[in-house]
Amino acid sequence: MSLFAxxxxxxxxxxxxAPALALYVCLLVIPLLLTLVLSFNVFxxxxxxxxxxxxxxxxSSLLGDPYFYEIFLRTFWISGLTTLLCVxxxxxxxxxxxxxxxxxxxxxxxxxxxxxLISVVVRAFGWSLLLGADxxxxxxxxxxxxxxxxxxxTPFAVVIALVHVMLPFMIIPVWTSLQKLDPAAEQAALSLGxxxxxxxxxxxxxxxxxxxxxxxxxVFGLAASSFAIPGLLGGRxxxxxxxxxxxxxxxxxxxxxxxxxxxxxxxxxLLIMLSWNRMIEGRYKKSLG
Amino acid sequence: xxxxxxxxxxxxxxxxxxxxxxxVVVCLVAFTPENTLSLPTTHFSxxxxxxxxxxxxxxxxxxxxxxxxFCAATLATLIAVPAALAITRYEFPGRSFFNGLFLSPxxxxxxxxxxxxxxxxxxMGVNGSFGWLIFAHVLVITPYVLRLVxxxxxxxxxxxxxAAQSLGAGRFTLFKQITLPMILPGVAGGWLLAFINSFDxxxxxxxxxxxxxxxxxxxxxxxxxxxxxxxxxxxSALVIGLTALxxxxxxxVYGLDRVLVGKx
Numbered sequence: 001m002s003l004f005a006x007x008x009x010x011x012x013x014x015x016x017x018a019p020a021l022a023l024y025v026c027l028l029v030i031p032l033l034l035t036l037v038l039s040f041n042v043f044x045x046x047x048x049x050x051x052x053x054x055x056x057x058x059x060s061s062l063l064g065d066p067y068f069y070e071i072f073l074r075t076f077w078i079s080g081l082t083t084l085l086c087v088x089x090x091x092x093x094x095x096x097x098x099x100x101x102x103x104x105x106x107x108x109x110x111x112x113x114x115x116x117l118i119s120v121v122v123r124a125f126g127w128s129l130l131l132g133a134d135x136x137x138x139x140x141x142x143x144x145x146x147x148x149x150x151x152x153x154t155p156f157a158v159v160i161a162l163v164h165v166m167l168p169f170m171i172i173p174v175w176t177s178l179q180k181l182d183p184a185a186e187q188a189a190l191s192l193g194x195x196x197x198x199x200x201x202x203x204x205x206x207x208x209x210x211x212x213x214x215x216x217x218x219v220f221g222l223a224a225s226s227f228a229i230p231g232l233l234g235g236r237x238x239x240x241x242x243x244x245x246x247x248x249x250x251x252x253x254x255x256x257x258x259x260x261x262x263x264x265x266x267x268x269x270l271l272i273m274l275s276w277n278r279m280i281e282g283r284y285k286k287s288l289g
Numbered sequence: 290x291x292x293x294x295x296x297x298x299x300x301x302x303x304x305x306x307x308x309x310x311x312x313v314v315v316c317l318v319a320f321t322p323e324n325t326l327s328l329p330t331t332h333f334s335x336x337x338x339x340x341x342x343x344x345x346x347x348x349x350x351x352x353x354x355x356x357x358x359f360c361a362a363t364l365a366t367l368i369a370v371p372a373a374l375a376i377t378r379y380e381f382p383g384r385s386f387f388n389g390l391f392l393s394p395x396x397x398x399x400x401x402x403x404x405x406x407x408x409x410x411x412x413m414g415v416n417g418s419f420g421w422l423i424f425a426h427v428l429v430i431t432p433y434v435l436r437l438v439x440x441x442x443x444x445x446x447x448x449x450x451x452a453a454q455s456l457g458a459g460r461f462t463l464f465k466q467i468t469l470p471m472i473l474p475g476v477a478g479g480w481l482l483a484f485i486n487s488f489d490x491x492x493x494x495x496x497x498x499x500x501x502x503x504x505x506x507x508x509x510x511x512x513x514x515x516x517x518x519x520x521x522x523x524x525s526a527l528v529i530g531l532t533a534l535x536x537x538x539x540x541x542v543y544g545l546d547r548v549l550v551g552k553x
Contacts, residue, residue: 010381016371031405119489122525126311225398227492
């Protein structure tokens with residue numbers, strides 16, 4: 001069938017997707033392109049954005065200015081640590097959940113995953129209550145004879161709250177791949193005399209690895225671009241990329257610079273995702289063939 | 290009943306505590322009779338809930354969010370249902386590209402979408418308009434509806450449709466009488482999930498709202514960066530209550546475990 005014939009055949013399909021396509025072109029494709037153009041526009045604090053003049057200044061200061069460099073670096077280590085903690089907590093937790101009997105399994109699954117649906121502002125506020133100078137954590141510390149610590153407005157607070165927000169995104173894909181696991185394989189290995197540790201390492205982990213890796217990707221991407229958590233728990237001085245972009249747009253009013261940082265964030269995110277995918281594919285190919 | 294050892298159960302208990310602690314603390318502090326952020330020790334008081342309803346800015350923001358989430362979820366459903374049917378039942382060039390494009394707002398950071406839409410709206414001179422805010426939300430919540438409708442439309446038994454068609458049913462009758470009832474759990478579940486996501490959205494909204502169109506999460510975010518008092522806890526407790534209510538509904542119409550971890 002020629003391309004034209006198949007296009008004609010699929011007319012109904014195009015007709016039905018037309019409203020969605022129009023929405024996505026107008027509010028997704030065009031705004032992203034406009035932002036890309038904006039990031040090359042000349043900006044002057046007295047005259048504002050000059051839409052007719054183009055420059056690479058924003059990108060060169062992004063690469064050269066240690067202020068930006070430091071914020072990007074901080075964002076990436078905080079996201080990396082968050083991802084690591086989500087793996088360390090989420091993978092065993094998903095495994096424990098999958099070994100529970102009914103009805104506990106679905107009760108706890110829902111209990112652990114539903115915070116996902118509650119506003120991130122509410123959850124950040126909850127953590128500021130717990131970690132504040134006279135919050136519950138410090139009160140407990142004092143009751144135990146310790147001295148109060150500064151927890152709020154530190155990277156520690158940001159990481160804890162990010163782990164809280166991101167953990168469901170790690171548990172869900174791991175849980176899904178655990179569902180595909182055949183319990184008979186585990187039992188076979190055990191009955192052949194393998195230790196629990198060996199079963200874990202040779203039978204369970206290899207099969208849930210795709211879930212762990214896709215969870216890692218989602219968590220890192222979301223953490224690196226998170227806004228409300230660092231905004232509320234990091235305080236004014238602990239900037240992350242998202243809060244930096246917010247400042248550039250809404251307090252500095254330097255939109256082209258903000259656009260350049262947003263483009264850099266999007267590209268870095270995509271780059272990490274693609275190279276991560278490539279790496280995983282390579283490893284699977286190797287182990288399969 | 291469970292095959293987990295005591296160490297595993299202790300670990301599990303700590304994870305559950307970690308996930309629920311901030312939400313429980315918020316709900317308890319909301320009932321404090323004191324002026325400071327403290328747990329109620331002597332008795333429970335509703336004074337901070339009353340304080341919320343006396344604040345016009347919070348009440349307005351709440352109504353804004355409610356209307357916004359209702360309109361955006363409805364529009365997103367109207368857009369996602371035909372798109373999902375197109376993707377599941379028609380073969381056409383570009384189909385998998387459409388599928389990827391329509392789901393992409395889930396991967397693109399809301400912050401980037403926010404600044405991109407701010408630029409578009411500023412150029413169009415409609416920044417801060419409530420109508421365009423609705424469309425911005427439609428964009429970010431359509432993927433959620435699409436995913437659920439796709440899940441319920443894939444692998445649908447089409448013999449009833451063929452029967453109706455051969456008996457002379459028109460396209461619209463066919464959709465209304467046969468197809469829609471079969472995908473209804475996906476449509477209703479998608480609408481509710483979209484509603485929750487729109488109601489909670491803060492990162493994109495903070496860029497494209499004006500003081501008059503501020504949504505509740507944006508109002509709360511701005512308030513929390515300026516001052517922190519028990520009223521914030523009362524608002525948060527109300528939001529948690531409303532979300533819980535929507536989640537119960539979602540569980541009834543679609544199944545919460547299916548929404549959260551996919552088909553079992």
